[in-house]
Amino acid sequence: MPWQSPIVVHPPAADGGRRVTVRGQDVGVAHSDGDLAELLRRAGLGEADIALDDPHLVEWRGAAHAWTGA
DSSP states (O other), X not given: OOOOOSEEEEEEOTTSOXXXXXXXXXXXXXXXXXXXXXXXXXXXXXXXXXXXXXXXXXXXXXXXXXXXXX
């Protein structure tokens, strides 16, 4: 099985929201860094685990670390 980042932020939807998975489990949709941090906190990750620009921890699919839409 190929290696995968533990946190995946999927491509933006039409409304700008991005689905987020942690270790393969869907944890919700984020519209901002604040939303993303809250989803990760609820998934049990501590602040030390929330380095949004670390490619070893977070894979941004479809678009770089950016938010669009609503």
